[in-house]
Amino acid sequence: MISRAERILFMGMLIAAVIMAAILIRLRERAQDRLHALQTSTPLAEAVEALPTAVTLLIPNDADNSLQESQRSLPLPHDESARAHVLLETLLESFKEPSSTHPIAGAGGSSSARGLDIDEVFLMPLPQARDGAPNPGKMAVVNFSTAFAQSHPSGIEPETLTLLSIIGTLHANLPAITQVRFLVDGHPRDTLAGHADLTRVYLASSTDSEGGR
């Protein structure tokens, strides 16, 4: 014989279980909504509908060891990291053109393989100065693909020009970028293709290159 008190206890526990189940289902739905909102707001591709913006690319010239400005018009995404990525992919695409003064085959070996040279560009705020003053500049971390590093011509001049053109192009179009460092496939590497040092942080103002005769 089940006592009345036991019946009341059982009913109470049943009601509590139903309420807890409802709460859990509601929490799960809210978590799914948050995840869905995050996914839809992350830029996965350049904003094709964006209006073209005038950009400056610094194109290297192997013949006289110089960087020459080239004006282009590109639709750029709103996000700064994505803008930097599009800028650099466009710059590296120009190296693959038949008339390039700094020919590099790149990751795909042809202009059809767009977007394979740089895996990602991260923008990071710089740490505060020693006196505690905020540092308005940003550091760009450029992550080359392994295929790009392997296909890059080896030599002090070609490697240095590639780095300087990337640094200069970033700083010219995104002046907040004052420091740049490079990774290959997400890892630090000693050199780009046997010469130019990739272990150091480059200052964006140090892109001037003396020309030859």
Next chain:
Amino acid sequence: MRWTDAVLRGALTFALLPPLSLAVGHARQTQPPSASTPLPPPPPSPSVPSPTPPNVAPRFLVVLDAAHGGDDTGARIADHLLEKDITLSLSARLRSMVSAHGIGVITIRDYDVNLSATSRAEAANRMSAAACILIHATATGSGVHLYTSSLAPTPITRFMPWQTAQSGYVTQSLKLSSEIDSALAHAEIPVTLGRTSLQPMDSLACPAVAVEVAPLAAGSATKAAPLSDAAYQRSILDALTAAIDEWRNDWRQQP
């Protein structure tokens, strides 16, 4: 300054540097190794020159570093021509030519072996050299590319951070680069000048220039020549020898 402060500062300085990575600053120290003496096989590390006798007059000494070697082949210049082989050949020939002018020469690499940037810099920094020439080769560009360190100049101190030891010598390196530039221009070889971050150059405690040799492109005053062209190589080596000879005169006049 209290002695405790000095001890703490000294300990902090050593803690910030890698082991065996102190580049000793020098300005014309007396340490004359024998002329044209190649270093012994590097592994585990290049040998230390014999102790310097006291009260010996400073000696003009040149260090030549043939880049790459062993499994580090460097650039592929042609189907059967690698950068490591060209640099080794140029280094050996330049050593002979400079030695013939009575100048002491130390070569960092004398055969096909892969030396780390650290061991190259260690070997060069022990010599207290008046000039360090890093020899490279590439298939791109034209003529000779002269590169000096992109580090900002700093005063020479007794102890320099290993990674930026060259900063104390940047001004002299630029003068040496200018000397080589003039000699190559006199030989009608196209030259491009630049600054870069290159190991082991940034760790060298001596006036240092990276000389990168490229094929000669046809121009208004030049005829195209591949890197393997003997006459082209000879003209480059003649110009480098003349520049080093001239640098010796300048070096003697420096305070």
